[in-house]
Amino acid sequence: MLKFTVKRLVSAVALMVFVATGTFFMAHKAIPDPVANLFGKVSFTAEQYEAKKAQLGLDQPILTQFWNWFRHLLTGDFGTTWVGAPTPIIKDLAVRLPVTLSIVILGLAVMAVLGAILGVLAGIRPGSWGDRMISASSVVFFAVPGFLVSIALLWVLAVKLGWFPVSGYIKPERDLLGWLRSITLPAVSLALGGVVMIAVQLRNAIVTANSSDYVRTLRARGLPPRAVALHLLRSAAPAAITIIALMFVSLLSGAVILESMFNMPGIGSATKDASQTGNIPMILALTVVSVLFVVIVNFLLDLVLGWINPKARIK
Amino acid sequence: MSETVALATAEVLPAVQPAEARPQNRSVAFRFLTQPGGWIPLLLVLAILVLAFGAPLWGLQDPMHIDPRVADQAPSADHWLGTDSTGRDLWSRLVWGGQDAFRGAAIVLVVALILGVPTGLIAGYHGGLADGLLGWVSDVLMSLPSIIILLIVAGLTHQNADVLMAAMGVFMAPGYFRLTRSSTIAVRAEPYIDAARVAGISHTRIVFVHIWRVIAAPIVIQTAMTIGVALGMQAGLQILGVGDSQAPSWGGMMSSAMGSLRTNAWLIVPPAAMLGLVIAAFAIMGARLGEITGNRSEKAKHLTRAEKAELAGAAAARAAEATQPNQDLMVAVKGLKVTYATAKARVEVVHGVDLAVRKGEVLGLVGESGSGKSQSIFALLGLLAGNGYAEAEAIWVDGQNVLTLPAAKRRALLGRTIGYVPQEPISNLDPMYTIGHQLVEPMRKVLGMGKAEARAYALELLARVGIEDPARVMGLHPHEVSGGMAQRVLIAGAVAGHPKVIVADEPTTALDVTVQAEVLELLRELQREQGMALVIVTHNFGVVADIADTVTVMKDGLVVESGAVGSIFAHAADPYTRELIEASSKTPSRAALDEGGVGAGAPAKGGV
Numbered sequence: 030m031l032k033f034t035v036k037r038l039v040s041a042v043a044l045m046v047f048v049a050t051g052t053f054f055m056a057h058k059a060i061p062d063p064v065a066n067l068f069g070k071v072s073f074t075a076e077q078y079e080a081k082k083a084q085l086g087l088d089q090p091i092l093t094q095f096w097n098w099f100r101h102l103l104t105g106d107f108g109t110t111w112v113g114a115p116t117p118i119i120k121d122l123a124v125r126l127p128v129t130l131s132i133v134i135l136g137l138a139v140m141a142v143l144g145a146i147l148g149v150l151a152g153i154r155p156g157s158w159g160d161r162m163i164s165a166s167s168v169v170f171f172a173v174p175g176f177l178v179s180i181a182l183l184w185v186l187a188v189k190l191g192w193f194p195v196s197g198y199i200k201p202e203r204d205l206l207g208w209l210r211s212i213t214l215p216a217v218s219l220a221l222g223g224v225v226m227i228a229v230q231l232r233n234a235i236v237t238a239n240s241s242d243y244v245r246t247l248r249a250r251g252l253p254p255r256a257v258a259l260h261l262l263r264s265a266a267p268a269a270i271t272i273i274a275l276m277f278v279s280l281l282s283g284a285v286i287l288e289s290m291f292n293m294p295g296i297g298s299a300t301k302d303a304s305q306t307g308n309i310p311m312i313l314a315l316t317v318v319s320v321l322f323v324v325i326v327n328f329l330l331d332l333v334l335g336w337i338n339p340k341a342r343i344k
Numbered sequence: 345m346s347e348t349v350a351l352a353t354a355e356v357l358p359a360v361q362p363a364e365a366r367p368q369n370r371s372v373a374f375r376f377l378t379q380p381g382g383w384i385p386l387l388l389v390l391a392i393l394v395l396a397f398g399a400p401l402w403g404l405q406d407p408m409h410i411d412p413r414v415a416d417q418a419p420s421a422d423h424w425l426g427t428d429s430t431g432r433d434l435w436s437r438l439v440w441g442g443q444d445a446f447r448g449a450a451i452v453l454v455v456a457l458i459l460g461v462p463t464g465l466i467a468g469y470h471g472g473l474a475d476g477l478l479g480w481v482s483d484v485l486m487s488l489p490s491i492i493i494l495l496i497v498a499g500l501t502h503q504n505a506d507v508l509m510a511a512m513g514v515f516m517a518p519g520y521f522r523l524t525r526s527s528t529i530a531v532r533a534e535p536y537i538d539a540a541r542v543a544g545i546s547h548t549r550i551v552f553v554h555i556w557r558v559i560a561a562p563i564v565i566q567t568a569m570t571i572g573v574a575l576g577m578q579a580g581l582q583i584l585g586v587g588d589s590q591a592p593s594w595g596g597m598m599s600s601a602m603g604s605l606r607t608n609a610w611l612i613v614p615p616a617a618m619l620g621l622v623i624a625a626f627a628i629m630g631a632r633l634g635e636i637t638g639n640r641s642e643k644a645k646h647l648t649r650a651e652k653a654e655l656a657g658a659a660a661a662r663a664a665e666a667t668q669p670n671q672d673l674m675v676a677v678k679g680l681k682v683t684y685a686t687a688k689a690r691v692e693v694v695h696g697v698d699l700a701v702r703k704g705e706v707l708g709l710v711g712e713s714g715s716g717k718s719q720s721i722f723a724l725l726g727l728l729a730g731n732g733y734a735e736a737e738a739i740w741v742d743g744q745n746v747l748t749l750p751a752a753k754r755r756a757l758l759g760r761t762i763g764y765v766p767q768e769p770i771s772n773l774d775p776m777y778t779i780g781h782q783l784v785e786p787m788r789k790v791l792g793m794g795k796a797e798a799r800a801y802a803l804e805l806l807a808r809v810g811i812e813d814p815a816r817v818m819g820l821h822p823h824e825v826s827g828g829m830a831q832r833v834l835i836a837g838a839v840a841g842h843p844k845v846i847v848a849d850e851p852t853t854a855l856d857v858t859v860q861a862e863v864l865e866l867l868r869e870l871q872r873e874q875g876m877a878l879v880i881v882t883h884n885f886g887v888v889a890d891i892a893d894t895v896t897v898m899k900d901g902l903v904v905e906s907g908a909v910g911s912i913f914a915h916a917a918d919p920y921t922r923e924l925i926e927a928s929s930k931t932p933s934r935a936a937l938d939e940g941g942v943g944a945g946a947p948a949k950g951g952v
Contacts, residue, residue: 044484044487045578047484048484048488056496056500059500060500097437106596155730168628168630168631169624169627170625171569172569172572172576172623172624172625172626173572173576173620173623173624173627174576174577174579174580174623174626176576176579176580176583176598177560177576177619177620177623180598180612180616181616183605183610188605188606188609195605195606196605205794216470239730240729240730241771242766242768242771242772242833243771243772243773243775244774245722245727245766245772245773246764246766246772246773246834246837247774247782247786248727248755248758249758249759249762249764249766249838250758250761250764250786250790250837250838250840250841251729251755251756251757251758251759251760251786251841252759252785252786252789252790253755253789253790253791254755256785256789260774260776260777263776263777264774264776271902275486278486278487278488278489278490281489281491281492282489282491282577282580283580284492285489285491285492285495285584286491286580286581286583286584289583289584289585290602292585296585297491297495298584299490300495300496300499301495301499301584301585301586302500303496303499304495304496304497304498304499304500305499306499307499307500312496315492316492316493316496319489319492320487320489322489323487323488323489324487327487337776338775338776339775339776339823340775340821340823342523
């Protein structure tokens with residue numbers, strides 16, 4: 030298990046370094062003259078241009094710039110923003126990340142819990158009406174994007190019934206219940222597609238395990254149904270966890286759209302602004318941080334998988 | 345919502361069997377078009393396509409024309425769907441917006457196909473370094489939050505929609521890559537590809553002629569899914585404000601409608617409904633195609649609870665009348681029928697079998713694969729698969745007619761009155777748990793032992809079945825032991841509850857020849873030691889000769905002949921029995937192996 034953990038850790042770190050390096054050079058390639066880009070339509074003199082260039086460190090060779098940026102990145106320092114007052118980027122992130130992550134994490138929790146319940150119910154009674162309902166609806170639920178679901182929910186629950194706010198984000202430290210109400214609709218919309226996907230995966234895995242040789246043998250030993258069910262669940266869990274890991278990336282993408290629909294100040298609007306104004310350090314920070322979250326979640330889920338299924342550790 | 349959905353849907357949908365998809369290319373199209381789940385969504389999508397790209401022909405109002413005098417109007421004869429807050433005609437914008445949507449989806453598709461399919465072919469066909477590298481790139485792409493990258497691309501290219509959609513195509517490519525790669529690997533393993541290579545057909549031709557034919561269907565399905573996902577992401581980006589807000593687009597319409605949700609909520613309905621409709625249409629088409637090419641007609645049908653209750657009730661009523669003929673019998677089965685339900689039909693595989701084994705005796709149940717031996721055994725144990733059911737006049741176990749027992753009482757016989765030794769040792773141990781856990785758990789839950797007591801008993805049993813260093817083996821997982829050792833573990837588990845009869849389903853078939861003899865000897869020893877009855881299923885008359893007192897021969901779900909071993913060997917009445925005896929006399933018998941020096945009950949060779 031230790032070897033397995035170390036291996037996963039190394040590959041996660043390698044991926045992070047790769048993504049950080051790649052984004053840095055691609056961003057600089059896409060904006061060949063960031064200084065002119067920053068001035069935009071405002072006219073500027075040659076001195077102003079050179080001064081700005083020196084101030085941002087852009088007069089140094091690109092490799093030096095990269096090393097300076099990367100060195101600071103390792104200590105958690107994303108640099109200062111190029112647009113507006115030169116404030117540390119980490120401050121801006123500290124405000125925006127909780128917004129996006131609130132939606133993602135609540136969505137993930139709703140998705141995992143509901144998906145697991147439905148999947149287990151369908152899996153232990155294959156052929157029942159609930160099972161058939163889940164299979165029949167799964168096709169459309171997979172495909173229809175969360176923001177369309179959210180529009181329907183918004184219409185009914187927010188506009189017509191007024192149970193939830195139509196838009197806006199409330200900080201949890203200000204009003205915990207208000208915070209929960211403000212993120213419920215986006216999180217639930219985000220989760221629905223995944224609920225069915227997890228349910229179907231789990232259901233199929235349980236049905237497969239239920240017809241497996243070793244489960245029959247466990248029954249032949251006289252093991253009571255409840256104890257057999259535990260074995261079924263443990264066999265089926267990796268399938269569901271793999272889907273959750275896959276879904277996390279798309280949840281992040283979905284959250285960015287939904288936070289914008291609900292007028293929440295998350296990382297989506299920051300990404301849009303930063304790329305329109307050519308605010309390279311901000312672009313880099315947003316990419317690195319969002320990939321970092323994906324990598325962390327995948328790493329943790331990998332560990333869980335390895336813990337559940339000893340065979341996965343050898344691979 | 346993004347690339348992962350396309351990927352995961354492909355995994356959730358029924359796996360397309362290459363061999364089945366191949367000969368049906370023509371009929372797939374036919375079957376697709378003749379069912380409502382096929383032609384309705386197809387017609388709908390085609391109609392919307394014609395509507396969108398024929399937009400100039402319909403005499404629509406200018407979708408960009410701003411007229412504050414008619415702002416926020418409800419649907420009317422002039423404006424079928426009403427107008428938005430700047431007085432633009434919604435119906436016109438909806439129709440023209442279709443052009444933007446489908447154009448974007450087309451770009452995504454082309455890029456994803458060009459990047460995903462050839463690389464998948466290369467990775468799947470050649471494997472090795474190319475496979476590793478491409479697989480890694482695909483994994484990296486899948487772990488990037490695409491929307492963040494796409495927002496950056498949009499900003500850096502000053503909202504160039506075509507470049508943006510091409511970039512989205514890059515993120516969709518892994519879906520095609522993984523699909524093509526796995527299909528190619530599956531096809532490569534098929535014998536006809538080898539045959540083609542032997543026949544001297546070049547590699548490229550093998551790839552294009554054979555593999556292409558097989559992966560075409562899954563690719564079409566993946567494409568239906570990808571279009572849906574691309575349309576969703578495109579609209580999502582437009583809701584985020586990417587793109588020209590003046591030009592008509594579905595996402596753009598939604599974006600501006602979101603702003604006036606409180607004042608005029610209707611505005612969001614037409615674009616949202618249209619987008620939902622198109623995405624659902626593609627999803628349904630993809631799923632239909634998946635079902636058709638996946639050939640799900642043979643899928644096992646799960647019996648509903650009502651059906652099971654009905655069958656069980658009928659069986660119990662009949663069984664209640666039966667009386668056991670002979671008190672000496674440990675197990676007696678009368679008129680056993682086993683039926684499997686598939687989606688199309690019910691297939692009877694055992695057609696009325698009688699079995700009997702006396703207390704402390706050994707019955708050999710002989711017959712070729714498919715003769716219904718194993719199914720009869722599972723029916724006796726009450727452990728048929730979910731879509732199978734058994735009927736019989738009676739099944740007596742230790743004097744009780746189990747068909748009249750409530751389910752819980754019948755279950756209580758397992759492990760304590762009847763023990764079971766399976767055929768494939770490795771697949772009969774739960775891969776997730778240690779061997780120790782799998783022995784100890786039933787001891788605690790079935791035999792009611794304490795933790796320490798169960799552990800000591802497990803160690804003792806493992807030693808008895810000939811496992812060296814039982815303490816170490818207890819901590820191993822099934823994938824860490826040999827087949828012979830796993831079978832010893834399973835035998836230890838089967839005898840743990842001191843059952844009065846052991847049912848062994850071809851217990852040596854999956855083992856090495858040398859280990860076969862040892863395991864058979866172990867079973868015989870334990871049987872004599874504990875005075876158990878034993879039903880041993882085998883296709884080998886040699887095994888019967890060595891171990892059995894009586895023998896029952898099965899063929900095609902029926903009993904052909906049964907009687908004492910000596911008399912059957914001496915003068916078998918049935919030609920099929922004689923054939924089986926003949927066949928097994930050509931393979932080395934148990935006695936011959938013994939003489940070869942394989943000691944009875946010797947410790948496992950080779951160990952782990």
